[in-house]
Amino acid sequence: MITGIVVAAEQKDLVMDAYEESAQAAQERERIKKEEKALKRWVKLMNGLRVRRRLQAEYGQSDNVSRLHVILMEIC
Numbered sequence: 286m287i288t289g290i291v292v293a294a295e296q297k298d299l300v301m302d303a304y305e306e307s308a309q310a311a312q313e314r315e316r317i318k319k320e321e322k323a324l325k326r327w328v329k330l331m332n333g334l335r336v337r338r339r340l341q342a343e344y345g346q347s348d349n350v351s352r353l354h355v356i357l358m359e360i361c
Contacts, residue, residue: 333357 292300
């Protein structure tokens with residue numbers, strides 16, 4: 286299997302520059318995608334903690350709340 290492209294020697298630098306630019310853009314898109322996933326996980330964690338705090342304030346610390354916390358942590 287042969288991979289690659291044939292380019293005129295005069296165009297080599299132009300093609301390599303375009304390739305590097307494309308590779309950098311792909312890396313940036315991947316970084317942004319990972320960052321968005323991380324932010325979504327943080328939001329999910331913060332919402333879970335808010336629910337936990339509200340339940341503790343409303344019902345106090347009991348076995349049921351502790352079990353609910355374990356269940357919530359398994360879901361997350």
